[in-house]
Amino acid sequence: MDYKILATKYGTPLYIYDFDYIKSRYLALKNAFSARKSLVCFAVKANSNLSVLKFLANLGSGFDCVSIGEVRRALLAGANAYKIIFSGVGKKDEELKEALQNNILMINLESPAEMLRLENIAKELKKQARISIRVNPNVDAKTHPYISTGLNENKFGVEISEAKKMYLYAKKSEWLQPYGIHFHIGSQLTELAPIIEAANIVSNIMSELKALEIDIKFFDVGGGIGVIYENENEISLYDYAQGILGALKGQDVTVICEPGRFLTANAGVFLTKVLYQKLNSKKRFVIVDGAMNDLIRPSLYNAHHGISVVSKQNGEISNENSVQNLNEISKADVVGPICESSDFLAKNVDLPELKNGDLLLVKSAGAYGFSMSSNYNSRLRCAEVALENGTDRLIRRRESFEYLIALEREFI
Numbered sequence: 001m002d003y004k005i006l007a008t009k010y011g012t013p014l015y016i017y018d019f020d021y022i023k024s025r026y027l028a029l030k031n032a033f034s035a036r037k038s039l040v041c042f043a044v045k046a047n048s049n050l051s052v053l054k055f056l057a058n059l060g061s062g063f064d065c066v067s068i069g070e071v072r073r074a075l076l077a078g079a080n081a082y083k084i085i086f087s088g089v090g091k092k093d094e095e096l097k098e099a100l101q102n103n104i105l106m107i108n109l110e111s112p113a114e115m116l117r118l119e120n121i122a123k124e125l126k127k128q129a130r131i132s133i134r135v136n137p138n139v140d141a142k143t144h145p146y147i148s149t150g151l152n153e154n155k156f157g158v159e160i161s162e163a164k165k166m167y168l169y170a171k172k173s174e175w176l177q178p179y180g181i182h183f184h185i186g187s188q189l190t191e192l193a194p195i196i197e198a199a200n201i202v203s204n205i206m207s208e209l210k211a212l213e214i215d216i217k218f219f220d221v222g223g224g225i226g227v228i229y230e231n232e233n234e235i236s237l238y239d240y241a242q243g244i245l246g247a248l249k250g251q252d253v254t255v256i257c258e259p260g261r262f263l264t265a266n267a268g269v270f271l272t273k274v275l276y277q278k279l280n281s282k283k284r285f286v287i288v289d290g291a292m293n294d295l296i297r298p299s300l301y302n303a304h305h306g307i308s309v310v311s312k313q314n315g316e317i318s319n320e321n322s323v324q325n326l327n328e329i330s331k332a333d334v335v336g337p338i339c340e341s342s343d344f345l346a347k348n349v350d351l352p353e354l355k356n357g358d359l360l361l362v363k364s365a366g367a368y369g370f371s372m373s374s375n376y377n378s379r380l381r382c383a384e385v386a387l388e389n390g391t392d393r394l395i396r397r398r399e400s401f402e403y404l405i406a407l408e409r410e411f412i
């Protein structure tokens with residue numbers, strides 16, 4: 001792909017997503033579970049662009065949503081309502097109501113209090129609510145503490161004993177229908193053992209529920225499959241699926257998984273332009289036009305994103321090791337224009353001499369990139385472009401200043 005042409009056509013900074021890659025990942029995951037009924041529910045928070053959602057919906061994907069805004073996005077993108085799950089620790093009454101009215105597959109409950117709210121709302125609407133309960137299996141996912149969610153010290157899910165009580169309550173309720181069971185122990189998982197351990201724990205709960213005549217139809221293993229940003233261990237999809245299916249021996253359920261990052265992280269790059277170089281006695285800084293408001297993962301999680309230079313000759317990415325004259329390469333921090341010391345995209349990376357106008361590619365930026373972006377420093381959120389079958393198309397316009405101030409202007 002000629003990134004120089006894309007930069008000229010759409011401007012920078014710019015997110016670019018390879019839809020063919022998303023498709024190959026989706027199909028690989030479906031294929032891994034082919035021995036069973038399965039439903040892949042893309043975690044919308046990872047990349048909520050409508051065109052990405054529409055592309056996935058057309059492949060048959062379902063969606064895991066954590067706000068009614070995400071549910072609306074999924075529906076707007078053409079998702080089948082019966083493939084939408086609504087999760088999250090703090091759903092509001094209006095959100096629960098709208099989710100029920102839209103007949104989504106199920107509402108994933110995260111506390112007994114929430115269950116009682118939902119029961120009331122279902123009763124008001126005279127509509128039975130299909131529920132799932134997010135169980136906290138108390139398994140250490142061995143990932144970054146900010147994205148680890150499966151321990152009792154985390155705010156997510158309910159403890160096993162509590163979950164059983166909730167299912168019993170729901171079974172007796174006229175307005176609640178136990179439908180699924182859910183866990184999600186964390187993100188960017190690079191070890192299989194914790195997921196399989198959790199799957200076995202939750203599968204056992206399901207057997208116990210069955211003995212109580214509570215019939216669970218969907219076994220939801222959450223998302224969290226890790227991807228390679230740098231040199232991480234990648235979980236084998238085959239082993240992942242086999243491990244989960246192994247935990248489900250003798251159980252007649254549909255497996256749901258909720259990948260976010262797995263489907264889109266490495267489909268995306270963030271293209272940014274060099275503004276200046278700056279040297280001080282300690283450091284070399286490459287100042288670019290993209291910043292933490294566009295891609296916050298480095299600042300938020302100290303996340304690593306590979307950086308490569310778009311070479312001058314042909315606009316193709318050059319391999320980091322073969323960049324121009326090796327003598328010119330030195331360590332640099334790639335930083336943005338925002339007034340925060342944490343505004344960096346990469347630290348201590350090897351880069352050749354660069355000048356104003358050179359382009360850098362920040363890799364693995366297709367998940368939790370644009371979807372976590374903001375307008376901090378009154379920066380306009382950048383454009384997004386899709387690549388499909390060798391052609392590029394705009395899927396989100398760059399924001400304008402008028403758009404930025406639209407909700408304030410009338411008050412001055």
Ligand SMILES: *Cc1c(COP(=O)(O)O)cnc(C)c1O
Pocket residue numbers: 043045046064087184186187188222223224225258259260261262367
């Ligand atoms: C964040 C999240 C996901 C997706 O996580 P990834 O690491 O992007 O796969 C799936 N399910 C739930 C409940 C989540 O909170």
